[in-house]
Amino acid sequence: MSGLIKLNNLLARLAYLLGTVIVAIMVMALSLSAITRYISGTGYDWLIELPPILVCWLVFPLLGPLLKEGSHIQVDFLSGYLTPRKMQFLKVFIYFSALLSAFVFFKAGLDATLLYFRLGQMMELELDIPIWWMYLSFPVGFFILLLFALELTISSISELISPMSKVR
Structure with a gap:
């Protein structure tokens, strides 16, 4: 488990670094576009x-780290009604559901990426970028989510069954 935690901590740092670089590239591209249009008229x-192409690489690798930090999309109305023990069961269910979903989407993303790789299609943009490059963000991001969901599922189950658990 400690190996998985270390791996996930490294992946989180890399995902945040990638996200930061992508946001910087997006801002610079849009700013440069505005400046060139202002100066030259074209x-x-x-x-x-470029920015819409990079959005998928911004979003999907961050799914796992955001889930672990609790910064992912969530609706928190049950915590006021459930006991701490029932909340722990709910966490196990949520993390296990995320684990299963991540596996399904990883497989689907991998299949789509391989299909577009074999087809060799390119985006119809001024930039010649293969379509599979965008689709590659799906299996990469969902594999990262799978690892984080696995860590969270294991830790929430161990907290639930631990004899020293304060969750009752």
């Missing part, structure tokens, strides 16, 4: 097309 289409 702009480069690829500067406008």
Whole structure:
């Protein structure tokens, strides 16, 4: 388990670094596009097309770290009605559901990526980028989510069954 925690901590740092770099590239591309249009009256289409291409690489690798931090989308109305013990059961259910979902989406993303890789299709943009490159963010991100959900599932189950658990 400690190996998984160390791996996930490393993956979280890398995902946040990747996200930071992508946001910086997006801001710089849009700013450069505005500056060139202002100065020359014309702009480069690829500067406008680049940010939407990078969004999937911004979002999917961050799913796991955001789940672990509790910063992912959540609705928190049950905690006021459930006992701490029942909340722990709910956490196990949520993390296990995330684990199963991550596996399903990882497999689907991998299949789609391999399909587009074999087809060799390119995006119809000013930039020649293969379509599979965008789809690769799905299996990468959902594999990271799978690892984080596995860690959270194991830790929440161990907290639940631990004899020293304060959750009653």
